[in-house]
Structures are given as structure tokens and as C-alpha cells.
Amino acid sequence: MSLLVRSLTLEAAGVLSVELVDPAGAELPAWEPGAHLDLKLPGGLSRQYSLCGDPADRRRYRLGILREETGRGGSAYVHDTLRPGHTVEHAGPRNHFRLEPAPSYVFVAGGIGITPILPMLASATAAGAEWTLLYGGRSAASMAFVDELAAYDDRVTLWPQDTHGLLDLDGLLAEPRPDTLVYCCGPEPLLAAVEERTAGWPRGALHLERFSAPVVERDPSAENAAELVLADSGRTLLVPPDRSILDVLDEQGVPVLSDCRDGICGSCEVKVVEGEVDHRDYVLTDPEKEANTCMMVCVSRARSARLVLGL
Ligand code: FES
Incomplete structure (x- = not known):
């Protein structure tokens, strides 16, 4: 679909x-805070950008896009080439970063990670929830949407790194609060730091959205082969230890959407009918992983010898 x-x-x-x-x-199709659009850009690029406008405004979507010098070229295309009057193909909105109802929230944003948080602040405010936002950036000049955040007064703390140093996460997260959910979006070091500081918080309190997957070294010789049964067609495929389920499905012509292939975008989600999954993605929450009803086939594998998928 074009926009x-x-x-x-x-x-x-x-x-x-x-x-x-x-x-x-x-x-336009409805969306909720935390949702993103997949923009289909020239060169076969598909990039995800969080919606940061007003979900009640069904006439427009707004995305905030950081020019990433070391990226794959998607943001450079948007900054240098895309202009008013052009059209762009897209998929979505999809949401893997939903704002769950809670009486109170701690929001932490790093850089362009402010984009999914912005509509969450409006939603939390409308719901009468208590919240604070700690928003860090490299410098004040690099921090977007500060004017809009001014409406929230002292609930928002701006923290430019060049004048304030690293975010004070110890002060913010030292004490676990049972009625509070933590939502964080930003670069990987920030997410890792917030994960570490919230290790003692109630299970399920922390919600993260990642831009990139953490580097995890895995030994292919330690992986298992598994039998894969496709419930709809009855076909049986073998997933060898050195191939992902998504690779095998691709090779066998079984259509499954995919984008990041790193377990962070959620596009390759497949229904699990039977069998146990070794979940390795960064999309599903712990309770969702335990429910074992779906999996990201790009990175997650079978823990059981046989896995039946809803394909
Ligand atoms: S392709 Fe992105 S989570 Fe699998």
C-alpha cells in the first residue's frame, strides 16, 4: 500500500x-502507541519506524527518522531523496511494544527512541496514570520533540549527555516499584543498562524496544536438529543444526514474512501448534514466551525434537 x-x-x-x-x-488503519510502520524503500530495503503522532488522528501518520550514517541507507534515502508529493510503500502498522494498563510508568528514552514513547505519554496522561520520562540524547541540539514535551512540565527530565553525562539510572530505578511499568527505547547500551538496573523489579515490569539485536555468540555444533511439521499442508521438513527455521521455510518455498532476521522486528511470527520452543527473540514478553503459542522463526528454535507450526 502506498502513502x-x-x-x-x-x-x-x-x-x-x-x-x-x-x-x-x-x-488510515488505526494504531496504538508503540506501533511502527515498515517503509519499503528503494533497493529492497524495508525499515521500521515508530509512529509518533496522534492515534486519534486517522488522517495522518507521523514518523520520526534519525539519519543513521552507518545504517543500510534507509534513513539517508528519507533525508536526502524523499520529498513532499512522493509516495512510499509500506506495511503495518504493527505493534510489539504495547502500552499495558498500569497506575504508574517510568519511561526512559535514548535519542530517536523518544518516538514510540511520545504517544505513550499522551495515552498515559489521558488514562490518569502517573509517569515520569527520562530522555537522554548526545546533545540538546540532537534531541527531537522537546517542544512537545514541554507541555508535561516537570514530569519530563531532559538529559543531554554532553552537559549532564550518562543517564542517572541508579537514581531512577534503584527501588523496584510493584505498581509501575518501565518502558524503554533507545540504543543497545541504554537497554542493557536498564535491563541490569531493573533485574530486581517484578517480572514483566520492563518493556523494551530494540533498534538492533545484542551480539550473542552461539556455537552451531551445540544446536539441535528438529523435525518441522506444517499443520496446514501436513508437510514435514528437517531443520539442521546450522540452519534457522526461517532459512528452511524460505528454501522450501513456504511463504513467511521476514525483515530483520535478528529477532527484533516481529515480522516472522508464526503460530506454534505443538512442541516446545527455545525462544531467542527480543519481541515476545516472558509471559508470551511461556505461553508457547507463537514464535519468531528467524532466531528461535525447537527445544523439542518435533515442532508443529500453523503454516
Ligand atoms: S524477521 Fe524480524 S523477528 Fe524474525
Whole structure:
């Protein structure tokens, strides 16, 4: 499906917001805070960007896009080439970072990680929840949407690293709070630090959205082979220890969407009918992993010798 670029706005150094509308002026599919769009960009690139506008405004989507010098070229295309009047293909919205109801929240954003948090703040405010936001960036000039955050007064703490140093996570997260959920989006070192500081918090309190997967060294010789049964067709495939389930499905012509192949985007989610999964993704929550009803086939594997999938 195509969307029309209505406007581009420079929100901070290296950060553009992109306003997208239906080319015929129709209402757009609904979304909730935490959702993202997959933009299909030239060169076969598919990149995910969080929706950071108003979910009640069904006439437009807004994305915040950081120009990433070391990226695969998606953000450079948006910054350098995409212009008002152009169209862009997309998929979604999809949401793997939902705001669960709670009386109180701690939000932590690093850099462009502010984008999924922005609509969460509005939603938490409308629900009457208590919340605070700690928002860090390399410098004040690089921190987008600060004007909008000013409306929330002292619930928001801005923390430019060049003048304030690293975020004070110890002060923020030292004491576990049983009625509080923690939502964090930002670069991997920030997520790792927040994970570490919340290790003593109640299970399920921490919700993360990752831009990239942590580097995990795995020994292929330690992996298991498994029999894969496709419930819809009755086909049986073998997944060798050195291949992912997604690789085998691709090779066998079984259509499954995929994007990141790193367990962070959620596009390759498949229903699990039977068998035990070794979940290795960063999308599903711990309770979702325990429920064992779905899996990300790009990184997760069979723990049991046989796995039946809803394909
Ligand atoms: S392709 Fe992104 S989670 Fe599997």
C-alpha cells in the first residue's frame, strides 16, 4: 500500500519527522502507541519506524527518522531523496511494544527512541496514570520533540549527555516499584543498562524496544536438529543444526514474512501448534514466551525434537 508524503520537518539535528497520508485522502488503519510502520524503500530495503503522532488522528501518520550514517541507507534515502508529493510503500502498522494498563510508568528514552514513547505519554496522561520520562540524547541540539514535551512540565527530565553525562539510572530505578511499568527505547547500551538496573523489579515490569539485536555468540555444533511439521499442508521438513527455521521455510518455498532476521522486528511470527520452543527473540514478553503459542522463526528454535507450526 502506498502513502503520500505530505510534509517533512526538521525536528532536531539529524532528525526529520515525516507526515504521511492516504493518497486519496481516506482514513488510515488505526494504531496504538508503540506501533511502527515498515517503509519499503528503494533497493529492497524495508525499515521500521515508530509512529509518533496522534492515534486519534486517522488522517495522518507521523514518523520520526534519525539519519543513521552507518545504517543500510534507509534513513539517508528519507533525508536526502524523499520529498513532499512522493509516495512510499509500506506495511503495518504493527505493534510489539504495547502500552499495558498500569497506575504508574517510568519511561526512559535514548535519542530517536523518544518516538514510540511520545504517544505513550499522551495515552498515559489521558488514562490518569502517573509517569515520569527520562530522555537522554548526545546533545540538546540532537534531541527531537522537546517542544512537545514541554507541555508535561516537570514530569519530563531532559538529559543531554554532553552537559549532564550518562543517564542517572541508579537514581531512577534503584527501588523496584510493584505498581509501575518501565518502558524503554533507545540504543543497545541504554537497554542493557536498564535491563541490569531493573533485574530486581517484578517480572514483566520492563518493556523494551530494540533498534538492533545484542551480539550473542552461539556455537552451531551445540544446536539441535528438529523435525518441522506444517499443520496446514501436513508437510514435514528437517531443520539442521546450522540452519534457522526461517532459512528452511524460505528454501522450501513456504511463504513467511521476514525483515530483520535478528529477532527484533516481529515480522516472522508464526503460530506454534505443538512442541516446545527455545525462544531467542527480543519481541515476545516472558509471559508470551511461556505461553508457547507463537514464535519468531528467524532466531528461535525447537527445544523439542518435533515442532508443529500453523503454516
Ligand atoms: S524477521 Fe524480524 S523477528 Fe524474525
